[in-house]
Amino acid sequence: MSTRDKIMDVALNMFSERGYEAVSIRDICGEVGIKESTLYYHFKNKKDILDSLVEKFRTHIEDLLSHVDEITENPSQKKGKNADPSVQMVDSYMIDSYLFDPFCNLMLRLMMIEQFHNEEIRVLYEKTLFTDPYEIQMNIFKRLASAGVMPEEDVEWIVRETHSYMTMLTFKYLLNGDLTEKRKKAYYKEVHDFMARKFKA
Amino acid sequence: MSTRDKIMDVALNMFSERGYEAVSIRDICGEVGIKESTLYYHFKNKKDILDSLVEKFRTHIEDLLSHVDEITENPSQKKGKNADPSVQMVDSYMIDSYLFDPFCNLMLRLMMIEQFHNEEIRVLYEKTLFTDPYEIQMNIFKRLASAGVMPEEDVEWIVRETHSYMTMLTFKYLLNGDLTEKRKKAYYKEVHDFMARKFKA
DNA sequence: AAATTCCTCTAACAATCGTTAGAGAGGTCT
DNA sequence: AGACCTCTCTAACGATTGTTAGAGGAATTT
Numbered sequence: 393m394s395t396r397d398k399i400m401d402v403a404l405n406m407f408s409e410r411g412y413e414a415v416s417i418r419d420i421c422g423e424v425g426i427k428e429s430t431l432y433y434h435f436k437n438k439k440d441i442l443d444s445l446v447e448k449f450r451t452h453i454e455d456l457l458s459h460v461d462e463i464t465e466n467p468s469q470k471k472g473k474n475a476d477p478s479v480q481m482v483d484s485y486m487i488d489s490y491l492f493d494p495f496c497n498l499m500l501r502l503m504m505i506e507q508f509h510n511e512e513i514r515v516l517y518e519k520t521l522f523t524d525p526y527e528i529q530m531n532i533f534k535r536l537a538s539a540g541v542m543p544e545e546d547v548e549w550i551v552r553e554t555h556s557y558m559t560m561l562t563f564k565y566l567l568n569g570d571l572t573e574k575r576k577k578a579y580y581k582e583v584h585d586f587m588a589r590k591f592k593a
Numbered sequence: 594m595s596t597r598d599k600i601m602d603v604a605l606n607m608f609s610e611r612g613y614e615a616v617s618i619r620d621i622c623g624e625v626g627i628k629e630s631t632l633y634y635h636f637k638n639k640k641d642i643l644d645s646l647v648e649k650f651r652t653h654i655e656d657l658l659s660h661v662d663e664i665t666e667n668p669s670q671k672k673g674k675n676a677d678p679s680v681q682m683v684d685s686y687m688i689d690s691y692l693f694d695p696f697c698n699l700m701l702r703l704m705m706i707e708q709f710h711n712e713e714i715r716v717l718y719e720k721t722l723f724t725d726p727y728e729i730q731m732n733i734f735k736r737l738a739s740a741g742v743m744p745e746e747d748v749e750w751i752v753r754e755t756h757s758y759m760t761m762l763t764f765k766y767l768l769n770g771d772l773t774e775k776r777k778k779a780y781y782k783e784v785h786d787f788m789a790r791k792f793k794a
Numbered sequence: 795a796a797a798t799t800c801c802t803c804t805a806a807c808a809a810t811c812g813t814t815a816g817a818g819a820g821g822t823c824t
Numbered sequence: 825a826g827a828c829c830t831c832t833c834t835a836a837c838g839a840t841t842g843t844t845a846g847a848g849g850a851a852t853t854t
Binding site: 504508559586 | 609610611612613614702705708709715718719723750753754758760761762764787790
């Protein structure tokens with residue numbers, strides 16, 4: 393891992409726990425094992441580290457979203473014997489590659505902290521935690537409705553309830569305390585219970 | 594308002610927006626209009642301000658909860674002509690006196706920021722945003738079930754869905770950006786739509 | 795009137811903050 | 825061999841951090 397990547401990695405870990413302003417350049421450099429002046433060779437100032445993290449996250453979720461679109465539009469091309477319905481595929485993909493992903497999870501925590509005094513981050517935070525997930529689920533269920541799996545008129549509220557349930561669980565288990573295996577398991581179990589009951593038919 | 598109260602008020606406003614560590618003693622004193630040494634007459638150190646805020650919040654929600662219990666157990670004693678069902682009474686009370694209340698709302702924001710590196714605040718945060726609201730709603734709906742309004746076996750999932758929906762809306766509208774009238778209205782509307790659909794019978 | 799308590803001030807402290815100038819080591823190109 | 829680029833270092837800068845000692849004015853108690 394390059395020095396620049398190491399700095400971003402350490403900075404993200406510290407920013408997401410204590411907040412951007414509370415972490416000093418010396419804190420980061422001490423953990424990375426470099427002198428402060430070396431950091432300024434890789435970043436023009438402290439803000440630049442934060443901006444680089446945000447930019448990295450932005451392109452990261454862009455890739456994720458385009459991959460999700462791909463799955464949603466071609467649900468049958470999934471490899472393996474039993475082709476899952478797209479809703480399960482997308483959900484498990486979003487959970488593994490997004491909510492459980494160390495980089496994304498820490499970025500969500502960072503945005504949760506910084507959104508109150510950084511408008512750019514606030515907009516990104518709202519988009520990635522509320523708007524995008526809602527639209528993803530809406531796309532899937534609309535597809536299911538047009539395929540005759542469920543009535544068109546029920547789609548909106550099914551999506552709302554599913555989305556709100558998963559969002560609540562995200563805040564409760566994944567954006568609270570450390571992201572331990574125990575919390576991941578608790579999250580997964582509750583998601584599974586909800587899905588099993590909601591779509592038992 | 595006493596100097597001590599003024600300090601706590603200003604500190605809460607700043608802490609809840611920028612985080613505890615990012616706010617300096619001089620920031621607070623400048624806004625209050627006192628010298629730094631005066632602050633140290635009222636608080637023994639910076640941490641003492643934070644601790645006092647947490648303690649104030651703790652007793653505040655204790656009072657709220659005991660009041661909610663009172664309403665839940667005696668839903669009929671409400672003044673006015675049309676005695677609301679307790680669920681509506683409690684919900685509107687919790688919204689007005691808790692989520693919309695400036696002090697409580699700012700404290701929730703503060704806890705949201707500080708929970709990641711302060712275990713005491715994390716526990717309080719989890720209790721006030723997830724555990725308590727769930728139990729309050731559970732108590733109400735169990736009462737309704739035992740009164741024959743709804744089947745006992747449905748109670749758990751009705752509560753789960755109602756609670757998760759309101760929690761998601763809280764994060765989306767009330768703990769995101771400034772607590773403007775516009776956001777309050779949006780929150781209220783979505784709560785109302787959900788309730789109207791869920792309990793249209 | 796004297797003493798005491800309450801509250802705020804001036805002035806400073808050592809420590810830490812973000813940041814920079816400039817030297818030097820190692821590798822690559824001409 | 826010399827010029828150049830990449831990366832890290834030593835050493836320091838002015839500003840800001842949380843905190844404290846001690847003086848002074850106003851109100852209250854003795």
